[in-house]
Amino acid sequence: MAVFLLNACSKGEAEGKPAFDVVAKVNEQEIQANELNSVAARAASQGATETGALERLIDQELMVQQARERRLDRDPRVLQSFEAAQREILARAYLEQVTEQIPPPGDAEISAFHAAHPELFARRRIYSLQELEVRVPVERFDELERVSAKAAGVDEVKDWLARERIEFRVTTAVKPAEQLPLESLKGFARMKDGQMVLSRTGSGALLVHLVTSREQPVDLATARPMIERYLVNERKTALAKAEVERLRDGARIEYAPAAATPNAVAPAEPPRASVPR
Template sequence: MNSAERCTFPVAFLAVLLNACSNGGAEGRPAYEVVAKVNEQAIQANELNSVAAPVAPQGAADEGALERLIDQELMVQRARERRLDRDPRVLQSFEAAQREILARAYLEQVTEQIRPPGAAEVAAFYADHPELFARRRIYSLQELEIRMPAERFAELERRTAKAAGVHEVKDWLTREGIEFRLTTAVKPAEQLPLESLKGFARMKDGQMVLSPTGSGALLVHLVTSRKQPLDEATARPMIERFLLNERKTALAKAEVERLRGGAHIEYAPAGPPGAASAATQVSPADLAEAPPAPESR
């Protein structure tokens, strides 16, 4: 098991392992409803809820959650028999998971009392983003991801300007031996990057737009689109969630900066180490859940 693999355990599973290894049995555990026993080891309702599907109602577990937890408990018991709970590599993973959980809990506590947006703010956001709401469209797109040297971008740009469609660009790329990947997707406006949405809103059906990327170029072809506006009342819950999460992210970022400003931090002489595994980092942006896409009507 290498370090990357050790860091990919789901946090819920690690929390169960931490609980099992630190308690060493049922003695001293808070009293919750026992939902199952595995070799006399009780599985409690709070543990079941920790591995339930996120979409399950509050206090309810998805159908297979208990069976997954039983499987985990069997493996935990065998791991303890082999003293894996004392393995330095496993303990390191426990510590990393604990840091992540505690850091996330702290940021959630800091941001939980933030003021929700008012009606005027929601109305202003609705008015400022007609491409998301009043003039919202559903886009049928073809995207051509092209890997090529930067010096050939101008040549590709000229070819694209003359092309009657994506197929002609593909034919030219194939003849030139240039690697590309074609994907198709149907996306409502809210699933497109907010910073580029105004550009999409100006596109006409059949239009192609080429832009440079770090590895070459991206060609976007708007095949078709259809209007599907949202009135303010329908959009209000989505806007409220977006603005609230935006505030939470900003507050969490400011709190992290405040903590760093008041701390004494020393790096080793070689300088800051490489970026830590994403599994052991908590970013302020992690607190902001992406607003769900409104249902197509």
């Protein structure tokens, strides 16, 4: 949808020399280099080539032309989608402008973060994990907890689940510390090889078995750009949240009677800071 909006803006200019080089024509409709660059940049992470991006733009232009011939650009549902996309793009652009002048953290702040999170850096580990997603009824969670606490290993828990005909799914993964949730990383750092931990989920329970682990520390010099990105992102998150709260405090917001309950409408959530990688 964002591509459609950008195309509409670039193609609504006065006739004359195009602002960008023309890379293709589809039934006399020009596709310009800025459109191709935008699509190619988004697809680069997926290993797509520029030729592939151009072909997708051509296919898209053919469909857009057919849609306009059928007057789908006047369909109320399509217009509503345009408005929703425009609202989302403008809101995101506003937050990006508000948060773009965040100053970088200083050396002392970066060093303090490195020292405060040894599980991410000085004692960073690579975890080989086996996870059991268990669809256990709520009333049997305590029973599963007792079984897993007494079990000599994860296979014993699997055998019990099979005997009790409780559905479960096993997945395995190898994850470095920075790919684990930051709020639970300290707990993982305390785990020993072979240990299991059980937690409740919306669909039942999750049993995590630490198969093996090995240390692979990251020194301050290597970690510095990762920490800097994280701290800047964290500041942007806090600033965006504060800006949304400021706007809401200064606005007159009136809910319709059907939406007057506290949980009926949630405020827009600003971007979140992610674990440094």
